[in-house]
Amino acid sequence: MELADRAVGFLLSLISLSIFTYYTFWVIILPFVESDNFIHNYFLPQEYAILIPVCAGVVLLCFLCMFIGFVMLKFKKKKA
Amino acid sequence: MKHVLKIFSLLLVISALWIGLLQASILPQSHTWLLPIYFIVSLGCYGLLMVGVGLMRFPTCPQEALLLQQDIAEAKGFLKQSGVDVGCK
Numbered sequence: 001m002e003l004a005d006r007a008v009g010f011l012l013s014l015i016s017l018s019i020f021t022y023y024t025f026w027v028i029i030l031p032f033v034e035s036d037n038f039i040h041n042y043f044l045p046q047e048y049a050i051l052i053p054v055c056a057g058v059v060l061l062c063f064l065c066m067f068i069g070f071v072m073l074k075f076k077k078k079k080a
Numbered sequence: 081m082k083h084v085l086k087i088f089s090l091l092l093v094i095s096a097l098w099i100g101l102l103q104a105s106i107l108p109q110s111h112t113w114l115l116p117i118y119f120i121v122s123l124g125c126y127g128l129l130m131v132g133v134g135l136m137r138f139p140t141c142p143q144e145a146l147l148l149q150q151d152i153a154e155a156k157g158f159l160k161q162s163g164v165d166v167g168c169k
Contacts, residue, residue: 020125
C-alpha cells in the first residue's frame, strides 16, 4: 500500500519539477538566446507560453464551478 | 477580516512592484509582461511538489496499526459478552 503512495508522490513531484524547468527555460532563458540556435526546435512559439496556462486556468475554473453546482443540486434533491 | 486585508495588501504591493518595474524598464519590456503568469505557474508547481513530497514521506506506523486491530478485537469481544450488539462487520 505505501509503495503505491510513494510511487504516486514521486510521479507528482517529477511532473511538477519538469513543468517548472520547461516553463522557466521557455519564458526566461529562451528570449536571450539567438534566433537560429538549435534549441528553439524543442520549444513551441512564445505565444503558447501564455495561451496554455490561461487555457488550463479557465478549464480548472469551469470544472470547479460545475463540481460545486453538481454537489449543490444533489444536496438540494436529497433534502427535498 | 484581518487575514483577507493582509492578503489584499500583499497583492497590492506585488502589483505596484510590477507596474514600477514596467515603468522603470530595468528588464526588457516583453519579459516584464510575462512575469505574473510565470509566478502563478511556478506557485502551482510548488504546491504540486509539496503534495508529492508529503505523499512520499507519509508515515504508516505498522506497529500501531497492529495494536489498534488488537484493541478493536478485544473491545468487540468484551461488548458482545456484556450483551451489546456490535453489528458492524
